[in-house]
Amino acid sequence: MTAYSLVELAVDRLRRDILSGRNDPGERLVEEQLTKRLGISRAPLREAMRLLAEQGLVEHIPRRGARVATLSDDDVRELYEVRDVLERHAVTTTGEHRDLLRLRSALDTIRAATDAGDRPALADAHRRFHVEVVALSGNRQLTALYETILVRIQLYMAVNMRREAETARASDGVHRHERLFAAVERGDTAEILTALSAHGARTYLS
Template identity: 75%
Template sequence: MGDEELESHSLVDLAYDRLSREILSGRTDPGERLVEEQLTRRLGISRAPLREALRLLAQQGLVEHIPRRGVRVATLSDDDVRELYEVRDVLERHAVACIPPDADLAAVRAALEVMRKATEAGDRLAIADAHRLFHVAVVALGGNRQLSALYESVLVRLQLYMAVNLRREAEVAEPSDGVHRHERLLAALAQGDTDTIVSALSAHGARTYLP
């Protein structure tokens, strides 16, 4: 790969990282238009790497290309959100049923520690990412890599709305409440009883602030 290709690739990465952080942190609202001219000026890049970054974001379901209207932050209907949560629940329950009694919980504990530090720092995006990291680590305990990849893709789409949940939670709850919910889930995992884990997941409160 030549220098010019490397530079173009790095600009795509830059644009993708910046825009995904803005979207997943809740700084941009679902349905908000992303105007190419404004983005190229703000990011200091040309249209080619920007369009490639937008294509990658569309693959993840974070933006939508609307005919004759350009690009906007993805929107999900109430039915979309409900169905995604149903898929999430099915995948979680299947994974939990496959967790061996001697499962290594180190990755789950590490994700919880990241969540604690992000909460202390008040970094909304880091908190949302830590929530996703925690649940991905839980599902990974089931040992099915294909299921884990599908599960994470569902969580990325839901993070658009989970970011709104976290923003509302910050207005009505103590910042540490989210950490405590995940501590209870970790305690259930440590017990190693499938019914206890499923019960903890059901009471986890992920949908409490859905619109």
Template identity: 80%
Template sequence: MSTGELQTYSLVELAVERLRHEILSGHTDPGERLVEEQLTRRLGISRAPLREAMRLLAQQGLVEHIPRRGARVAILSDDDVRELYEVRDVLERHAASTMPARPDLTALRAALDVMRTATETGDRLELANAHRRFHTEVVALGGNRQLAELYGSVLVRIQLYMAVNMRREAEAARAEDGVARHERLFDAVERGDTAAVLEALSAHGARTYLS
């Protein structure tokens, strides 16, 4: 890879991270148009890396390309959200049933620590990211890499939905309650209690936002 290609790739990564942060933090609304000229000026990049960044964000389910109308922040219907939660549940239950008796919990414990810190500082985006990392690490313990990657992509789209509800979440529940739920799930995983893991996962999640 040439120096020019490396520079372009780093610009693509920069654009992906900036736009992903804005979308998942709720700073942009579902359906909001992403105007190429405005984004190139704001991000300080040319059209080529921006278009590649938008393509990658579309693969993640965060951006939609509308024929003859350009790109916009993805919109999830009620059916989309229900289906995503159903897929999440299936993947979690399969992973829980295939966990080893003594899994390495280093990454899971680290995600829980980040969650506690984000709760103390009130950083709701970092808290949402930590929630996603924690659940991804739980599923990764099942040992199926392809399943874990699929699960991660499902969680990103769920986080897009949750970004819209961040203020509503803050009003409905304390962040400390979320940490306590994840601590119970961690304890069940640490004990190797599959039934308790499945019970914790079943009672977990943000279905309170579903109508």
């Protein structure tokens, strides 16, 4: 395995752990533990951590090492405001001719991951579903920007998704996404925006 693929492996594994709530915001990421768990040396691990820092998922603290990134209450509020603006713009500029194949695939993955109890796969599927909703606008730059915002928000959503999994029925999350998909399928802009607003994103902050 090449050094580059080792970096990719580490980025993928650590990103999935962080975004699925396995690692909490502010939790230290200890090099020695991670090299053993991932089966790689320090060099590719450090490059992976650098890339994750660029994505806003890891922070490097002078003389203390790395940790899962943290966000202030203001950071989270502002990120949600940006998310709302991007979603609203995407939904209101989506044309009539929409290919829902990728969105339907994401919904199928949500169902499968829920049935399997696979939290990392479910977190990925949730994010992919919302990105695909925005991608229907046909604006690639908007979609890319939206995904970077969503990844940072998911740092905090992940913790509460884990709590929700302990207290709510697994099917609840599936039904929320099914309702949103149905609104998109009907092409009713007002209904889509209402579904997004009621989708439960902000409940992850409570």
